[in-house]
Each structure stands twice: as C-alpha cells, then as structure tokens.
Amino acid sequence: MHAEEVELRALMLAGLDGDASAHVALLKRLSTRLRAYFKNQLRRIGRGPMEAEDLTQETLIAIHTRRHMYDRTQLFTPWVQAIARYRLTDYLRRTKTSVRDMSIEEVQDTLSEEEPVGTDTRLDLQALLTRLPVKMRRAIELVKLRGLTTNEAAAASGMSPSAVKVSVHRGVKALAVLVKRKGSAHEDR
C-alpha cells in the first residue's frame, strides 16, 4: 500500500509536469485497481460487471479532467479513492430505476416477485370455475390446471375418457362465455 502510494504519486506528479507516458502508465495501473473496487462494490448490491467497466472509465475520465485539482503536497491514494466513491454514489443515484445487466439470480428474483400477479388470475379463474357444472369443472381442473392426460383424468375422476374430452371442451366454451360476460360487465361499470 505504502509502496504503491509512492509509485502512483510519482507517476501523477510526473504527469502533472507534462509527462504523457507517465500519465498513461498511471491511468493503466489505476484502471486495474478501480475495476476491482467497483466490481466488489457492485457485487455487494447485486449489480453486474458491465457496470463496473463503465464506472472505471467514468472515473478515469474524472481523474484526467480534474488532475489540476490534485494538491501536490497531499497523499494521492485518498484523492483517487474519494473520486471513485463519488463516481459510484453518483452512478447509483443516476441508475436507481434502470437495470442494465442482471445476474441470473436477480432474474429469478424478479420472476418470483411477479408471482402474486399469477395467483390473482388463478383466483379469478377459480371463481369462474365454481359457476360451471361439477363435471365440467372437475375435467378442466384435472386436464387444464393440473396438466393430466385425458386417460389419467378419466382414471382420477371415474369418468370415461370421451366424457372427459367432451366436458373439457364444453367447459372451456362455457368459461369463455363467462369471461366475456364479466368483461362487458366491467365496461358497463
């Protein structure tokens, strides 16, 4: 850390004196450190490595355009750290709502968050189903909701396979009518 501070500061001072190659060497060394820092910080809040690269570039630009601010009598590492921290908080504030690259875990989280919506529609369907005749309801529940085959459904319900088929067919038609009626009732309201 101390050796690094001495080296980085020497490069910075040389760059301030107009040495372009020292400045490039400085930015290259800083980019490695900054990338590691941002990846680490972003991982903690579940954001991806693409953003770390953007932030690294933004911070390098900030260091370059504010190099006249650096006080040669001060330590260099805290100066860079303060800029990196500022760029990070500014970036997070800017991108609060947008999600740029999601990890798989996050996608799954998002999907599971949407589950309550699915539950609602299911409850709706359940309410409609209660308005169907028992035979139709039972056939639809077994075939369409639980995903059984016609033969399995027949075995489970004690109906003949052809009766199951007919019940499902009629039941779906009846449901469609119910849904339509419900929809127009909504519009009337």
Next chain:
Amino acid sequence: MKTDELIEALGSTVERVEGRPFRNAFIIALVVGAALAVCAMQAVLGMSASALRESHFGVMILTVVFVVGVVAAGSSYLLKAANPGMPADAPMTLLVLLVVGFLCAGAAALLAVHPAARSAMIFGPPWTVCLACIPLFAIGPFIALVWILRKGAPTSLRSTGAVAGLVAGAVGAGACALHQPVGSLPFLGVWYAGPILLCALLGAVLGPRVLRW
C-alpha cells in the same frame, strides 16, 4: 470503447499543470460574484451616502468583520471541499463559530437594553429590505460559485452547496449594507444573519442538483 483505448486517448491530451489554477479561478469567480451583487444592489436600491454616515461606527465595523469573516472562512472551506479527500473540518468549525457567535452577540445586545427599546432596535430601519434583498443579491455570487465549484471536484454536494449559499448570502448582505444603514447589533443579528442562513439553506437544497459533475 475499450478502457485501454480510452486511456490512450486521454494520454494524448496531457498538459503541464502549473501553480494552483483552481484557487486563482475561485478568487476570480468570487470577485465577479461580488461585482454582480453590487450591480444588483445599485439597480434595485441605489447606493446611498447616508448608509455610511448614519451607521453606527462600531456596528459597521462588526458588519464588515462578519461579512469578511464568513466569506474568508467559507472560501477556505469551499477550496478544500472542491478537492477530493481533503479534510475541511477546521474552516467549517470556524464558520459555525462565526455565525453562532454573531447570533449570540445580537441576542446579548438585545437583552442588555430596556425591553421597551428592543422592538425599536429590531424593527427600526426598514427590515423588509434586508429580508428580500440579501437573497436577491446573493443570486449572482451563488451562480458564480456554483460555476467554479463544478470545475472542481466537490464530493459532499449538500454541505458544499450550503456553504456556497452562506458565502453568497454574506456577499449579498455586504452589498445590502452599502445601501442601508445598519442600526444596531440585534438588527444585524436578526435581519442580516437570518437571510444569510436562509441562503445557506437554499444552497443545501440546491447543492446536490446543481453541483453534480
């Protein structure tokens, strides 16, 4: 753009940095801001010779001390705050002491006189002028300070904005004092310090938005 390409591109525009360019630019911005405040005062109120004649000499000195003190301590803070990783506790403490000290002095002067005279001390001269004009005159210096601070690298935008507002308010108060005689210390404590603190509050509110870089 790849990061390495970016670095090469940045490396092609390396210039020698000499002296303390930011400090010089800051002083220029402050002077421009003060000039704007005086111009605004001249346009709105007009300078009056009576301001200097009628002002109580001791109170006038105190006004100058307060304005110059806040501007000096505030500038010292802002120069540090605009530079990342630089501790700015000392000028901030000085600034708080200055403002609190002034408010206390005003309160003490108020308590020292007979209760019947208190209202006259506070509401004597047209105080609404100070209340309205100090924030108005502070707009110019505030814009100048924000402009220069954005060229720096402030990292705590709220406190930087608050102090920028405070300094701008003090400059505005200085301009206001050129028009209107400052009657008494409590008057100074209430109708000068109050609007100046209001400017600081506005600066704190605006800071995070206008100072982003």
